[in-house]
Amino acid sequence: MGHVRNYTMGDVVARYKAAQGFSVLHPMGWDAFGMPAENAAMEQGGHPKDWTYGNIAVMRDQMKPLGLSIDWSREFATCDPEYYGQQQAMFIDMLDAGLVYRKNAVVNWDPVDQTVLANEQVIDGKGWRSGAEVERRELTQWFFRISAYSEELLEALDGLKNWPEKVRLMQRNWIGQSRGLQFAFSTIDAPEGFDRIEVYTTRPDTLLGASFVAVSPDHPLAKQLERHDPEVAGFVDACRKIGTTEEALEKAEKRGFDTGIRVRHPFDNEWELPVYIANFILMDYGTGAIFGCPAHDQRDLDFARKYGLPHPDVFVALDDASPVTDTAFVPPKTERVHYIRGFAGEEVQTGAEAVEAAIAFCESQGVGHGVTQYRLRDWGLSRQRYWGCPIPVVHCETCGVVPEAKANLPIRLPDDVSFDQPGNPLDRHPTWTRCACPKCGAPARRETDTMDTFVDSSWYYARFTSPRAETPTEREETDYWMNVDQYIGGIEHAILHLLYSRFFARAMVQTGHLPESAKEPFDALFTQGMVTHEIYRHNPADPNDERYVSYDVVGDIVRKPGTEAARLVEKFHLPDEVVTFNIGDERVAVLKKLVTDLGYSLDKQSDLEKAWRAAEVSNARLRIIPSAKMSKSKKNVVDPVNIIAAYGADTARWFVLSDSPPEKDVEWTSAGADATYKHLSRVWALSERIAEMEEGAPSEADTDLMRAMHTAIADVTRSIENFAFNKAIAELYAFNNTLSRSMASGAAQKIAMRVFAQLMAPMVPHLAEDIWARQGGEGLVAQAPWPKADPAMLVRDTITLPIQINGKRRSEIEVPADLAKEEVEKRALADDAVVRALDGRAPKKLIVVPGRIVNVVI
RNA sequence: GCGGGUGUGGCGGAAUGGUAGACGCGAGGGUCUCAAACACCCUUUCCGCAAGGAGUGUCGGUUCGACUCCGACCACCCGCACCA
Numbered sequence: 001m002g003h004v005r006n007y008t009m010g011d012v013v014a015r016y017k018a019a020q021g022f023s024v025l026h027p028m029g030w031d032a033f034g035m036p037a038e039n040a041a042m043e044q045g046g047h048p049k050d051w052t053y054g055n056i057a058v059m060r061d062q063m064k065p066l067g068l069s070i071d072w073s074r075e076f077a078t079c080d081p082e083y084y085g086q087q088q089a090m091f092i093d094m095l096d097a098g099l100v101y102r103k104n105a106v107v108n109w110d111p112v113d114q115t116v117l118a119n120e121q122v123i124d125g126k127g128w129r130s131g132a133e134v135e136r137r138e139l140t141q142w143f144f145r146i147s148a149y150s151e152e153l154l155e156a157l158d159g160l161k162n163w164p165e166k167v168r169l170m171q172r173n174w175i176g177q178s179r180g181l182q183f184a185f186s187t188i189d190a191p192e193g194f195d196r197i198e199v200y201t202t203r204p205d206t207l208l209g210a211s212f213v214a215v216s217p218d219h220p221l222a223k224q225l226e227r228h229d230p231e232v233a234g235f236v237d238a239c240r241k242i243g244t245t246e247e248a249l250e251k252a253e254k255r256g257f258d259t260g261i262r263v264r265h266p267f268d269n270e271w272e273l274p275v276y277i278a279n280f281i282l283m284d285y286g287t288g289a290i291f292g293c294p295a296h297d298q299r300d301l302d303f304a305r306k307y308g309l310p311h312p313d314v315f316v317a318l319d320d321a322s323p324v325t326d327t328a329f330v331p332p333k334t335e336r337v338h339y340i341r342g343f344a345g346e347e348v349q350t351g352a353e354a355v356e357a358a359i360a361f362c363e364s365q366g367v368g369h370g371v372t373q374y375r376l377r378d379w380g381l382s383r384q385r386y387w388g389c390p391i392p393v394v395h396c397e398t399c400g401v402v403p404e405a406k407a408n409l410p411i412r413l414p415d416d417v418s419f420d421q422p423g424n425p426l427d428r429h430p431t432w433t434r435c436a437c438p439k440c441g442a443p444a445r446r447e448t449d450t451m452d453t454f455v456d457s458s459w460y461y462a463r464f465t466s467p468r469a470e471t472p473t474e475r476e477e478t479d480y481w482m483n484v485d486q487y488i489g490g491i492e493h494a495i496l497h498l499l500y501s502r503f504f505a506r507a508m509v510q511t512g513h514l515p516e517s518a519k520e521p522f523d524a525l526f527t528q529g530m531v532t533h534e535i536y537r538h539n540p541a542d543p544n545d546e547r548y549v550s551y552d553v554v555g556d557i558v559r560k561p562g563t564e565a566a567r568l569v570e571k572f573h574l575p576d577e578v579v580t581f582n583i584g585d586e587r588v589a590v591l592k593k594l595v596t597d598l599g600y601s602l603d604k605q606s607d608l609e610k611a612w613r614a615a616e617v618s619n620a621r622l623r624i625i626p627s628a629k630m631s632k633s634k635k636n637v638v639d640p641v642n643i644i645a646a647y648g649a650d651t652a653r654w655f656v657l658s659d660s661p662p663e664k665d666v667e668w669t670s671a672g673a674d675a676t677y678k679h680l681s682r683v684w685a686l687s688e689r690i691a692e693m694e695e696g697a698p699s700e701a702d703t704d705l706m707r708a709m710h711t712a713i714a715d716v717t718r719s720i721e722n723f724a725f726n727k728a729i730a731e732l733y734a735f736n737n738t739l740s741r742s743m744a745s746g747a748a749q750k751i752a753m754r755v756f757a758q759l760m761a762p763m764v765p766h767l768a769e770d771i772w773a774r775q776g777g778e779g780l781v782a783q784a785p786w787p788k789a790d791p792a793m794l795v796r797d798t799i800t801l802p803i804q805i806n807g808k809r810r811s812e813i814e815v816p817a818d819l820a821k822e823e824v825e826k827r828a829l830a831d832d833a834v835v836r837a838l839d840g841r842a843p844k845k846l847i848v849v850p851g852r853i854v855n856v857v858i
Numbered sequence: 859g860c861g862g863g864u865g866u867g868g869c870g871g872a873a874u875g876g877u878a879g880a881c882g883c884g885a886g887g888g889u890c891u892c893a894a895a896c897a898c899c900c901u902u903u904c905c906g907c908a909a910g911g912a913g914u915g916u917c918g919g920u921u922c923g924a925c926u927c928c929g930a931c932c933a934c935c936c937g938c939a940c941c942a
Contacts, residue, residue: 034942107940118940166862170937173861246938250859280859284939299859376939383940453942492936494862530936659870659882665935666870675883682897726871730881737881802877807923809877847922853876857922 003059004066004640005531005656005666008763009725010488011068012657015762016720018069019786025481027464028063028070030056030077033084033388034453035118041419048387049415052079062641066649067765069782074467078456083463084389085410086472087455091392092403093511099145102401105380106218106244109137113422116384119245129422136240141382142391142449146503150175150374153502162524167494174495176375178202181359182287183368185213185263188272191224197263197275200286200373204362205354206293208341209314211304213263213291214256214276218283225259225277232257232277239279246282254303255279266367267343278303284377298328314341318348379500381452384424386417388450396437396444405438411446424448457497458504461487461521462514472513479515487522490530491663498525526723529664531656535635536573536589536622572635573622579608589622647677650764654680657725657763679733680767683760686740687771690753693746705744708735709752710793716759717789725763732760750775755787803828804855805837813854821848828854 014026037048044051056077063070076083094100108117112130116139121128146153154175157168181204184196197213215221217239225232235257242252256276265271273291280299281290294304294311301324304311313323315337331337333351342349345357359370382391390411392404404411414432417425426432426448437444459472465481466474489497505521508514573591580589594617600607611617643652655676660666712735719728739752754775761768761781772781796817801824803811811833815824825846828834834856845857 031942036941116940119938120941122940170862174938176861244940247859250938252859380939385940452940454939457942490936490942491863493942495937496939497942532935661871664864664871672870672883678896679882685897727881730872733881800877804876804923807876807921812877845922847876849876849923853923855876855922 003063004652005662006488006490006528007063007068007070008066008653008656009526009528009662009723010486011066011070011653012720012725012762013486013488013723014069015765015782016786018782019758019761019784021785024069025074025464026068026070027074027467028068028072029075029460029464030059030079031453031457031460032056032077032079033450033456035385035387037387038385038419045419047415047417048419049079049413052077052387062639062644065644066640066653069765074464076463076467078389078453078460079387081410081412082468083460084456085412086463086469087389087451087459088392088404088409088411089406090459090472090508090511090513091451091455092406093513094144094507095393095403097507097511099148099507099510101143101145102140103143103378104138105141105143106136106138107141107384108244109135110422111135115422115424119243122243125241125243133241134243136244139382139384141380144379144381144503144507146379146500147374147376149503149506150177150376151372152506153376153499154374156502156520160520160525163522164525164527167491167498167525167527170494171499174376174499178373178375179355179359180204180286180371180373181362181368182371183266183362185266185273185291187275188262188264190221190261190275191228194221194224194261197221197289198287199289199291200371201291202373203293203296203351203355204358205339205342205344205351206296206314207265207267207291207358207362208343209293209295209312210265210273210291211294211300211309211311212256212274212276212307213289214278214281214303216281216283216288217277217279219277219281219288221259221261221275221289222277232259235277239277242279249280249282252279254299254306256303256307258307266362266365274309276303276307285375286373294328295324296328296330298330301326301328312341315339315351315354379452379454379503381455382449383452384427384448385450386413386419386425388453389456390426391447391449391451393447394435394437394444395447396440396442398442399437399439399444402437402439402444408438426450454497454500455504458501459508461501462505462508462518473508475515478518482514482518483520484522486524486526488526488528491527492530494527498522526663528662529660529666532665536575536578574635574637576639578622590617590620591622594620643673647673648766650680650767651677654729654764658729659726661726662723680764682740683736683756684767684771686736687753687757687774690746690749691774693749695747696745698745698748699743701742701744702748705739705742705748705752707793708738708742709755710789712738712759713755713787714789714794717786720762729763732756732763735759757781758784758787799851801828801851802853803831803834804853805834806858807855810834810837817851821850824848824850824854828856 010026014024018024032052037052040046040051041048078084091100108119108122109115110117110127110130110132112132113127117127117134122134125134126132127134154172154177157172160168180200180202182198182200184198187195187197190197197215199213201207217236222232222236226236227233235255239255242248256278259275259277261275262272263275265273281288292300292303292309293314294301294309295313296315301311303309311324313329316322316329317331318336318338321338321340331351333355336348336350338348339345339354342354343358344361345354349357362368363370390413392409392411394402394404396402414426414429417429419425429448433446433448435444435446436442461484462473462478462482465477469477501521505514506519509516509519577591577593578589579592579595590612595608595611598611598614598617600611640652643655651673655673656666658676659672712731715731716728719725719731735756739749739756742749742752744752754772754777757768757771757775757777758781761772765782768781772784777784798814799817801813801815802809803813805811811831813827813831815827825848828846828848829838829843837856837858841858843856843858847853847855847857
């Protein structure tokens with residue numbers, strides 16, 4: 001249903017723009033690589049390819065009846081070799097251009113299944129299938145050098161005028177530009193090769209408030225110490241169990257390990273600071289080492305208090321010089337503060353000024369240098385999985401890592417793979433991995449990593465402009481069509497997908513696959529809300545929650561849990577499989593099958609209550625998890641086919657557009673489709689009635705109807721322009737009400753009905769087409785030019801002016817629209833309610849906003 | 859934890875700083891009908907018989923006037939780099 005909503009919105013825009021005379025490219029493709037296909041293969045057997053193309057066929061069949069104005073001749077799936085082969089060609093070009101490289105990076109490693117896990121496959125630090133404690137493991141992986149574009153991606157955000165401000169802000173924060181000082185502490189008693197520790201700080205002005213130095217558990221120093229000191233090894237090991245996500249690190253309890261190593265303060269040789277290994281320091285950011293200034297950073301303060309370290313104040317508020325105790329003093333950098341341990345700049349200055357002064361001072365003293373850092377990390381694209389685009393390189397013993405010859409592309413995924421054992425089937429494939437080195441011809445081994453699916457979705461828009469080309473793109477076509485004028489996607493893509501696409505477009509420009517003008521691929525962005533639904537979870541593995549235990553469900557079979565099933569941590573059920581009802585005040589959910597197996601009806605509350613009394617039903621109760629984004633993995637998805645089959649495409653389209661604003665989430669409930677269907681039936685009945693009317697004689701009612709019609713044109717047009725489809729529909733309802741009650745002549749009503757059909761055509765194209773034909777419209781409504789509102793018809797002669805007394809609406813007066821302000825004041829003061837409230841006194845103030853409102857202040 | 863957002867009747871929601879609740883759903887009442895369905899008409903934020911009063915998550919502020927702007931808080935949602 002999420003897709004139905006998304007595509008219907010896009011279709012409204014496509015049809016509306018086409019009616020305005022634009023040539024519209026409205027394509028369809030399938031982002032088809034990824035884990036779900038492999039999971040299905042593992043769970044149900046079969047091949048990811050068959051599962052994927054099968055699902056595409058089903059979805060295409062679901063979408064076709066919706067009447068979307070899609071150019072199906074351009075359709076493709078990202079798992080088509082014709083698509084991913086071109087992606088491989090671009091990868092090679094980007095490798096040549098220095099935009100791709102290899103380095104070590106950590107992954108989640110499941111020691112039992114001997115496989116790499118995605119973050120979502122790690123639940124509470126354990127592998128989702130094996131239940132084994134997940135380890136962090138370093139692998140050599142492929143990276144896109146997105147960080148080379150950090151500054152460019154940041155600065156270009158300002159030009160994206162038609163993007164939501166919140167998305168630009170999120171990307172800005174994600175790229176995370178910061179200005180700071182990088183310098184080295186000299187060490188005491190450190191292992192060889194570590195006589196200096198480089199740190200990066202955004203607050204060099206707090207250098208005299210330093211109380212410790214901390215390095216990441218992945219810092220070379222930590223790794224060196226780990227080798228010889230079992231205590232360090234123990235601590236570092238524990239840190240590595242936390243997980244790889246930033247969220248996990250940030251939420252974990254802040255812990256440190258005193259290495260015994262000391263460093264000298266750069267300004268004072270006698271001043272020594274302890275060096276800790278701390279679990280909250282990221283190796284990927286800055287230098288992987290920091291100095292802590294507890295007085296002005298809450299995290300540092302918590303750490304200092306925990307380990308009994310001092311927390312000297314560096315600056316205090318202008319009006320409050322009390323020292324820091326439990327709460328760090330962290331004012332905005334723009335606030336002026338009083339420096340009591342300053343060393344550069346004025347005694348009273350803003351944080352930002354102090355930072356610049358500190359950098360200048362440190363540079364003059366030869367202590368480090370000012371640097372601009374970015375939080376944005378390079379894009380790791382390696383996946384140790386089968387169902388993705390193979391990375392087109394080979395490993396040759398003599399030549400090293402060599403890109404494939406373009407003539408050998410596409411490097412196709414082998415079909416003869418099995419998923420009966422964990423791990424990457426490519427890795428253990430007997431023949432596929434064998435190949436010849438493209439450089440020296442000697443036997444070599446094919447790269448078995450595949451690409452992150454974000455790569456697939458980072459350039460498909462460009463491919464749509466020439467989907468069958470022998471090169472990734474064709475210049476003539478990209479010149480004509482690019483950029484994407486309107487991109488519609490969920491807010492969940494605000495950062496990763498949209499940032500990667502922006503990078504990829506630039507990389508394509510750099511490698512000659514897109515014109516310079518297309519480096520920002522999406523001119524306008526609309527973030528539509530998600531379609532949500534509650535989630536039904538069976539939880540046989542939770543021994544503490546007996547309400548949900550007792551029965552295990554595998555496919556259609558319901559049975560007592562066995563040892564085999566106990567390995568399944570969670571199992572979700574489709575809303576279609578589940579019935580919910582009330583027992584007392586509590587809402588419960590069980591599988592429909594359990595109820596019907598007992599011979600009870602799903603529609604009768606009394607039957608459901610009877611079924612509930614049976615232990616095998618109430619014991620197999622499902623947990624209801626509050627609404628969340630519809631997702632296959634949580635199975636909280638609704639099949640649109642049923643709606644279309646019962647009511648037709650127009651009802652489905654109208655329904656997903658009405659009520660909820662497009663940018664907001666909408667909770668899917670099946671109630672309401674019926675009401676939509678009734679409404680559309682009434683519209684058709686109205687059209688029939690009008691079609692049979694005599695032309696009649698013009699009357700004053702004709703003018704009223706024409707006014708209403710032009711108002712409707714103006715309102716609906718504006719609403720569609722603003723993506724306010726729910727408002728456009730509300731305005732269509734209002735016009736429907738006016739028209740159905742109008743006493744205007746048949747001739748006028750026929751004109752109004754034809755315009756009505758045009759206005760509703762983007763939303764309900766099929767009904768609109770029928771009405772258009774019935775009312776004698778020429779050709780297809782889909783090809784009729786969009787109606788224009790006559791401004792003269794929108795002007796009102798008299799207006800109703802609300803009268804407020806002390807800001808509260810108390811009365812209203814009817815006045816000519818162009819009445820002079822003085823006259824409005826006079827009439828307002830003569831109004832009964834005003835006279836009563838004034839009670840003979842003069843008003844303190846009288847505000848008249850012409851055409852808007854009158855406010856009498858008493 | 860950090861970054862971003864949202865919060866309005868029974869429900870979905872509407873409102874360039876200017877009549878809070880458009881439009882729809884649901885509910886109630888009525889007309890039509892032997893009856894029902896359909897259709898049509900009326901009512902429907904809360905308190906109050908009414909006059910009137912209160913009201914947009916909570917508390918405070920700016921303003922003649924605040925759902926809208928500012929500050930603090932609460933709740934929920936999205937993202938956090940291997941879900942896509």
